[in-house]
Each structure stands twice: as C-alpha cells, then as structure tokens.
Amino acid sequence: MALKKSDLYSSLWRSCDELRGGMDASQYKDYILTLLFVKYVTDKAKSDPNSLIDVPAGGSFDDMVALKGDKEIGDKINKIIGQLAEANGLEKVIDLADFNDEEKLGKGKEMQDRLSKLVTIFADLDFRGSRAEGDDLLGDAYEYLMRHFATESGKSKGQFYTPAEVSRVLAKVVGIGVGTRQDHTVYDPTCGSGSLLLKVADEAPRGLTIYGQEKDNATWALAQMNMILHGYEDRDIRKGDTITSPQFTQGARLQTFDLAVANPPFSTKSWSNGLENDYGRFEFGWPPEKNGDYAFLLHILKSLKSNGKAAVILPHGVLFRGHAEANIRKELLRRGYVKGIIGLPANLFYGTGIPACIIILDKENAQARTGVFMIDASKGFMKDGNKNRLRSQDIHKIVDVFNKQTEIERYSRMVPLHEIADPKNVYNLNIPRYIDSSEPEDIQDLHAHMHGGVPDRDLDALDGYWQAFPSLRGALFKPNRPGYSDLAVDVTEVHQAILDSSEFQKFATDVRGQVNDWFAAHRPILQALDANTVPKDLIDQISDDLLARFKRTPLLSEYDVYEQLMAYWHGVMHDDVFLIMSDGWRKAAKPRKTIEDKERKLSETPDLVIGSGRSATKYKMDLISPKLVVARYFADEQSKVDELHVAAEEASRAVEEYIEEHAVEDGLLAEAMDDGKISKALASTRLKVARHEGVDAEEIKALQLLIKLFNEEAVAKKVVKEAQAALDLATLNQYGDLADPEIKQLVLDDKWYARTEGRVAHVVNSLTLALVGRIQQLGERYVETVGDIEAKIADLDVSVTKHLADMGVV
Incomplete structure (x- = not known):
C-alpha cells in the first residue's frame, strides 16, 4: 500500500529536520538532496537499461543501506558517492557534501546513528516508476523539500529557490506555444537550483534545450542534480558570475537564446566588481554602481535572439527609480522592448519581503509596439505561514489576462507609450500611475x-x-x-x-x-x-x-x-x-492497519478502531473514509446510533444538572463531595455512611436518585458504545464486499463530485x-x-x- 504523497513528504521533512544536527537548513539541504539524487539514479538504473546515468558496483544507494550501523559509515558514504560521481563525470557536483564531517554530523556513535537513520528514511522511497514530470513522486518530493529548505534558510540564504507558483507564471507568459520545438533554447543567467528553468521547459510540448549559469558552487551543484532528476541529462549549467564572467559567449559577443527567464538577486551592490568586458550590454546606459538590477536586465536583453522573449523578476524600484536607471528605462521603452509588467504581491520570495514585479521583454516586432500591457496582481494571494503565496486562481487569472491582453478595471490595462512618455510621467512605469486598484470609497x-x-x-x-x-x-x-x-x-x-x-x-x-x-x-x-x-x-x-x-x-x-x-x-x-x-482502485480502497514508525516519526491517526484496549486493531482508509461507506450503506443504522448518542448525552446532562443543583454548600449532596467533585463511587460510599448514621432522609433520597442517574448514564453509554462498535464492524466488513463499480461510485460521486459541488455552493453562499x-x-x-x-x-x-x-x- 502506497502512502499518500502528503503524508510521505511531511514525514520525510519531519525526519530530516529532526536529524539536522549542528547546521542550518541552507547546509543541511546539500546532504538531503544528495541522498535523494543517489536514491533516484539507483532506482532508475534498475528499471531503465537505457539510463544515461551509470550506477557502478559500490556506487549505489543499496551500498549505503548495507552500511547502516557501520562505525565508518560517513567515510564509506563519501566513497560510494565518489564512485558514482567518477563514473558519470559528476565530480564537484554530487560529492560536495562531506558525510564524514564531525562538526556537522557529530562524532562516533552520534554520526553513526544520524546517518543510519537518514539512509533508512530514503530506503523506503521507490522511484522506479517515476516519470519526473513535476506531478510524480520524485518531482513533488524535490519541490516539497526545496520549498521547506528555502523557508528555513532565512533571508540571506533562501535565494536558491524561486517559489513554484511564481515560476509557473513566468513559464506561461514568456511566449511558449504549441509550436515551440524541443531545440528551442531557454536561458537563466542566475539559475539557482534550476527550478525556474524546469518549470519553463515543462510548459513546452516537447521540452526545451536548457542553458543556465549560477555563481554559488553548492547551488550550482543542486541545479546539476535537479536537471538529471528531471530527465535533462543534456543540460548545460555553468559556474561563475554572470555579469563579470559570462560563460555563454561567442568571441566578443554573448551567445543568444530563444527564451530567457530569471530571478536575479535584488539590488546587488557590488555587481561590477572585477568587470572587464561589458560585451556591449550597457549600450543604453551604465547601471548605478550600487544597484545591479538593470545590469541583469540588460544582460538578458543582450542574450536574446532578434525575436527572443524573456520574463524577469525584479524589485518594483526598477519601474520608477531615477537618474541612470531612468535613462535606461526610457531607451528600452522607446525601442519597444518592454512588452508587459506584472506587479506581484509582497512577501512572496524567500530572500526578501519586498514586493516585486515581472518584466516581460520581447524583441519580436519591438519597433511596432505602441504600448505596455500592465497588470496589478498585488492583491491576489493567500497567507502561508510567514510568507504569501499565489493561489491557483491568481496564477490562472494573471496568465489568462496577460496572454489575451484583456483589460479589466482596477486590474489590467494596455498603457499607450505616448501616455508613458507624457511629461507628467516621463517614462515612469510605476503601476499605480496607470492602474488604480484601490476599492471605491464608501461615501457617506x-x-x-x-x-x-x-x-x-x-x-x-x-x-x-x-x-x-x-x-x-x-x-x-x-x-x-x-x-x-x-x-x-x-x-x-x-x-x-x-x-x-x-x-x-x-x-x-x-x-x-x-x-x-x-x-x-x-x-x-x-x-x-x-x-x-x-x-x-x-x-x-x-x-x-x-x-x-x-x-x-x-x-x-x-x-x-x-x-x-x-x-x-x-x-x-x-x-x-x-x-x-x-x-489500482480496489487496493487503494482497501483498509490498512495504521503505521507506527518510530524511526521515521510517523504515527497515523486511525479512521476506524475495532476492539478496545491492547487488542484493538486500528485501520486507515486512505481513499474512502468510513463516513462515505456509512452514508451510502448504513444510513439507518447511523441514525439509530445518533439517537442513542442523544439519549446518552441527555443522561449525562441529567447527572450534571442534578449535581449542579444539589452539590452546593449546605446542599443535599455536599457531604458526598471530594475536592469539589462527586462520582458514583463517592455517592455510594456516602449513602452507606448516611444510612448507618441515620442522617436526614432527604439526603438519602438525593443520593439514591443520583446513583440511579449515574446507572442510567452508564447504561446509555454502554448501549451507544455497543451500537457504534457493531456499526464500525459492519462498515469494515463492507469494504471487503465493495466491487470496482461501487468503489468508483463512492470516490467519484460521493467524494469528489459532492465535495466540489459543496465548495462551489459555498461561493454562492x-x-x-x-x-x-x-x-x-x-x-x-x-x-x-x-x-x-x-x-x-x-x-x-x-x-x-x-x-x-x-x-x-x-
């Protein structure tokens, strides 16, 4: 039985996080993602004889599993990874994390236990059937881990990952269509871990030819692994600073590409340190020495073919800052290179909380461009912890409106270039100048x-x-x-x-x-x-x-x-x-016993419990909940159980009301109280004493009535418990009687359709x-x-x- 993806990933993250040890998430991710990579290529080699990754003897994840409990596990894992790297030319790519580092992983037994547990976590994953299309086990696991590592890494270290939701927007507005060929090129000059490039390539019908550059060595290695994990073994990801040392050049010129996407570091202050050759990138002006936003934008523009298109994430300041940036902005607009601007909500990114925008560049027919299409999407998001996230509807609306150039009041508008050039605007692109997204004032x-x-x-x-x-x-x-x-x-x-x-x-x-x-x-x-x-x-x-x-x-x-x-x-x-x-339908619908995995810190809440105490058997129903089965097959029985529950609650309420009335100071039940409470046992004990001492007959009657109410409550609870147990057993047995058509009816009609219809009805409400x-x-x-x-x-x-x-x- 396969675990739900959501349960699997959350368990994976909890386990990894608990075993982090003496390092923060920005370092720990290198260990986790390296193990994920080795596990994936090992599984793939077993199922795909044509795999481009060679897994040599002594260089597989299975060899790591054999090391569990070994005193030299750290050093031996390093050697296994070294063999895998050497066999595939991946030196300095997958072997950057030192699994024998005592400062990060602990000494002796501590390291031995930590690494043994880590290997165990990944041993249960099975990637043999993984298609790595962004919706499979591997793609989702990688995405899940990267997002959590970015969240945990803090402002200074979370820039290796562009949120998947934003990546999808860039991928869908950059100009990919049904005619985009596999040999069309896409380039990201600050590619981080490569997630943005992969989202763009995934948008093309047959994929794209990927090029990227990344300055940080560890992040560059992540990108290399990420590409292989997703089937892009022929990617070209190079190392170095894009501005001072661009790696994709053709003599004195930059290599050009069909498409480009980027999420450069915002407002880099030392962007020109060591710059010797500008490759003609700054023909429209030299960006400010202490702000490199336009340096990246101009680099991307120069890296596009004559009909090339790009989508770039930059801070809002690029739209309105003056001096040198104003002059550059003016030249770009006059030449028609800026096709559109999309204003995003604040606090979307892991490296910064400031609001950003997407600038869409398009060289095709630039001279004929007469306007800039603007979208103010700043209000469409949901809260997710301490960050904001674009919802599915926000992504779809942005993409629909931009690609169809639809004008919507207070949201989108085609702004004529003559309006942008007007003396009152002087090529200022600040979105609120052209779109008033504020709600109409409620006038008294x-x-x-x-x-x-x-x-x-x-x-x-x-x-x-x-x-x-x-x-x-x-x-x-x-x-x-x-x-x-x-x-x-x-x-x-x-x-x-x-x-x-x-x-x-x-x-x-x-x-x-x-x-x-x-x-x-x-x-x-x-x-x-x-x-x-x-x-x-x-x-x-x-x-x-x-x-x-x-x-x-x-x-x-x-x-x-x-x-x-x-x-x-x-x-x-x-x-x-x-x-x-x-x-398959039948096995997925079959009840299974709950998992209690102390090693992976996975403890499931049961959906149905048969029996009680130590002999109780706990079941999990992943696909069809017991409520769905009861509603379709045992509605009458459930109604009777509900009636018994009401009767039991009434019996309990009668006890509570009687005690509340008489268990007060100088009340008939005051002598039966112990520490402000009263029970059947206390009432029975007091009744014996009262009879022996011959106390007030009214107190004896009150005690007798209370004991009677306690007995009635106990009987009512017993009856409802027995009825519920019988219904639970009948429900469990019903699962075994379900045929495929019945399973599909429960899932499709009673679950998926009913929930969707109910959610839409909530919108109407x-x-x-x-x-x-x-x-x-x-x-x-x-x-x-x-x-x-x-x-x-x-x-x-x-x-x-x-x-x-x-x-x-x-």
Whole structure:
C-alpha cells in the first residue's frame, strides 16, 4: 500500500529536520538532496537499461543501506558517492557534501546513528516508476523539500529557490506555444537550483534545450542534480558570475537564446566588481554602481535572439527609480522592448519581503509596439505561514489576462507609450500611475443622513446582483424620493428575503446544474484512471473546462469557482489520484492497519478502531473514509446510533444538572463531595455512611436518585458504545464486499463530485452573505435622520428638565 504523497513528504521533512544536527537548513539541504539524487539514479538504473546515468558496483544507494550501523559509515558514504560521481563525470557536483564531517554530523556513535537513520528514511522511497514530470513522486518530493529548505534558510540564504507558483507564471507568459520545438533554447543567467528553468521547459510540448549559469558552487551543484532528476541529462549549467564572467559567449559577443527567464538577486551592490568586458550590454546606459538590477536586465536583453522573449523578476524600484536607471528605462521603452509588467504581491520570495514585479521583454516586432500591457496582481494571494503565496486562481487569472491582453478595471490595462512618455510621467512605469486598484470609497451621504433613505448611487454599485436577480431590488427596496430608496422589509429579514427569492433559488440551482454537467462530462475520464494517467494533464483538462463553463455565469467569478476545485485537488484529490495510479482502485480502497514508525516519526491517526484496549486493531482508509461507506450503506443504522448518542448525552446532562443543583454548600449532596467533585463511587460510599448514621432522609433520597442517574448514564453509554462498535464492524466488513463499480461510485460521486459541488455552493453562499451585509449596513446607516436624532435630544432635554424640577433645581 502506497502512502499518500502528503503524508510521505511531511514525514520525510519531519525526519530530516529532526536529524539536522549542528547546521542550518541552507547546509543541511546539500546532504538531503544528495541522498535523494543517489536514491533516484539507483532506482532508475534498475528499471531503465537505457539510463544515461551509470550506477557502478559500490556506487549505489543499496551500498549505503548495507552500511547502516557501520562505525565508518560517513567515510564509506563519501566513497560510494565518489564512485558514482567518477563514473558519470559528476565530480564537484554530487560529492560536495562531506558525510564524514564531525562538526556537522557529530562524532562516533552520534554520526553513526544520524546517518543510519537518514539512509533508512530514503530506503523506503521507490522511484522506479517515476516519470519526473513535476506531478510524480520524485518531482513533488524535490519541490516539497526545496520549498521547506528555502523557508528555513532565512533571508540571506533562501535565494536558491524561486517559489513554484511564481515560476509557473513566468513559464506561461514568456511566449511558449504549441509550436515551440524541443531545440528551442531557454536561458537563466542566475539559475539557482534550476527550478525556474524546469518549470519553463515543462510548459513546452516537447521540452526545451536548457542553458543556465549560477555563481554559488553548492547551488550550482543542486541545479546539476535537479536537471538529471528531471530527465535533462543534456543540460548545460555553468559556474561563475554572470555579469563579470559570462560563460555563454561567442568571441566578443554573448551567445543568444530563444527564451530567457530569471530571478536575479535584488539590488546587488557590488555587481561590477572585477568587470572587464561589458560585451556591449550597457549600450543604453551604465547601471548605478550600487544597484545591479538593470545590469541583469540588460544582460538578458543582450542574450536574446532578434525575436527572443524573456520574463524577469525584479524589485518594483526598477519601474520608477531615477537618474541612470531612468535613462535606461526610457531607451528600452522607446525601442519597444518592454512588452508587459506584472506587479506581484509582497512577501512572496524567500530572500526578501519586498514586493516585486515581472518584466516581460520581447524583441519580436519591438519597433511596432505602441504600448505596455500592465497588470496589478498585488492583491491576489493567500497567507502561508510567514510568507504569501499565489493561489491557483491568481496564477490562472494573471496568465489568462496577460496572454489575451484583456483589460479589466482596477486590474489590467494596455498603457499607450505616448501616455508613458507624457511629461507628467516621463517614462515612469510605476503601476499605480496607470492602474488604480484601490476599492471605491464608501461615501457617506449627508442628504440621506438628514432626510433618510438609502442613496440609489450605493444600490447602483450592486448592479451585478440586480442583473443576476432582476426583480430582487424591487422586492427589497421602494422609492423614497428622487435618488433615494427605503428598505421594503425589516433589516433583520433581508437574508431570508433573498433566500426566498425565486430568482436566487434558480441561480443556485443553475450553478449546481453547471457543476453537475461539468462532472458528468469528465466522469468517463476519471473512472478510467490507471497507472498511465498523467495527473498534471488530467487536472489541467478538467479545471480549464470548469473555468470556461463559468465564464458566462453572472455574478460569479469563474476564477473563484476554479479555485475551489484546485484547492480540493491540492488538498485531497491529488493524493487520491496518486493512490489509484500506484495501487489500482480496489487496493487503494482497501483498509490498512495504521503505521507506527518510530524511526521515521510517523504515527497515523486511525479512521476506524475495532476492539478496545491492547487488542484493538486500528485501520486507515486512505481513499474512502468510513463516513462515505456509512452514508451510502448504513444510513439507518447511523441514525439509530445518533439517537442513542442523544439519549446518552441527555443522561449525562441529567447527572450534571442534578449535581449542579444539589452539590452546593449546605446542599443535599455536599457531604458526598471530594475536592469539589462527586462520582458514583463517592455517592455510594456516602449513602452507606448516611444510612448507618441515620442522617436526614432527604439526603438519602438525593443520593439514591443520583446513583440511579449515574446507572442510567452508564447504561446509555454502554448501549451507544455497543451500537457504534457493531456499526464500525459492519462498515469494515463492507469494504471487503465493495466491487470496482461501487468503489468508483463512492470516490467519484460521493467524494469528489459532492465535495466540489459543496465548495462551489459555498461561493454562492458567500456572495449572498456579502449582499446581505451590504444592504444591512446601508439600511442601518441611514435609518435615523438628523430630525429623528433632534427629536430624541428634545425629548431627553424635557425629561432632564422635569427631573431637575422634581429635585428642586431651577
């Protein structure tokens, strides 16, 4: 039975993190990712006789497994990696991490145990079937680890990794299409660990020819391993400082490429140290000595072919800073090289918290370019710990809008070059100059405050709702005077009035129908899932269709609907698909005993427990939860158990209420209390004493009644426990009776469809609550006029005067 990906990765990270020892994450990643690499190439060599990586005898991961518990494990691991490196020309690539470093890994037994446990963690992974397409076990494991290492590495050391979400945006806006050939070249002059290059190559139908350069030695080694892990053994990743020592040159000129992407270090102060040859890169101006942003941008521009395209991440300052940078910016714009600018949310990147932008360069037809397409995407993100992350809907919206050049109010606009060149702007590209993304101000209407009524201007602003529900405005509001309306229902009844509206009910029904039609169209594909399914292609196909179907739906944002599916995919459905691909429908649906792996710190919470105490058997249902089985096959039994639970709760409540009433100071149960508490045993003991001492008969009756209530509670709890145990056993047995069609019905209809439909219905509900909240706000805002307030003040003045007179005060 395959573990869920999410469980596997979180377990992997917890184990690795616990074994970190005397180094921070920026160093520890080199050890972990090296082991991941050796494990992958070992597994691949077993399953692929044509693998380009030769795994020699004595140079495999299996040789590492044989070293567990060996006193010289550190030194011997170094030798194994050395043999693998030598056999493949990977010296100074995979052998940079010293597994015999006592300062980082501990001495003697400490190192022996730490490395033995690390090897054990990776020994359980199986990459023999890995396709390394970004949606498989290997690609996701690498991505997961890199993101966590970047998060843990801090500001100064987290720049080796560009967040996958941002990488996907660059990959989709850089100009790749169905006609992009495998021999088209893509270049990243500051490639880090290579994740951005891989995302771009993955976007091309048949991949791309990859070139990159990285200054940091350890990060360069990560990039080399990353490329091999993802099947790009023929990549060309070189080492060195891109600005002072560019490695891709042709004589006195730079080599040029079809595409380029980059996430350079922001605002490098020493970018020109040691610079001898500028290779004609700075023909439009020399960047400031203490700020290298434009040095990288100009290097990339010079590295493009005559029809080349690039997408570069840079800080917002490049859009508006003056002096030398202003002159460079002016020349780039006048020549039409800047195709677009995308403003991103703050705090996306691991090396810095400042907001950044994507600048899209395009040399093709540059002279004919008459404008710059701008997007302000700064408000679309979700919080993820101490960082922000782009959601699936944010990525899709940015890409759709940019590639189709769609203008959306307060979000995107094609800005003419003559406007940018206007004296009031002087080639300043600061996005807020051209796109006002702020929400319209909620203006207080003094005339409404004085004379009552809700301003029609505020109601007109809700036009999207009135278009979706044409008669609703007339049902909720009635005319007051020209330009103003009154609520036709009490403010507390607005919500129910909307829910009762036939137009709203039809809208909600139509939305459910659209989701149902969408799922029915893709159900054949989903029920045909097998080991050959490509998850990335699957989710792209069904999610894009869902988005397209809701483009024509009034009021609803198709991107909000799309996000519901994608969030469910990332949280649940992706794991389900992986299990079905790995094990098949029947085996994936089969209950398994929970894993208790102390070595890997993996302890699973059971979904079903049969028996109790030490003889209890704990089961995990990865694909089909017991709730789904119960809902379909044991609904009546569950109703009876629910009734018994209610009866047991009532019995417990009767005990609590009786004790609360009588277990007080001088109460009938006061003598039975011990340390402020009372139990059946204490009550029984006190009853014996009371009878022996012949105390007040009322106390004896109270004790007898309490014991009776305790007995009734115990019986009720026993009955519900027995009923629940019987239902649990029946549920477990039902799993064994499930045939493939029933399994697919539970997964496809009861789980995937039901959850997706419910999430979309939640979007509709949120829209309703937003309308209710706004109408209630407006109704309450103008319910009292100035005249009403003056009348209240006058009444209060009369009342105060009367009270003073009654007190003899004139």
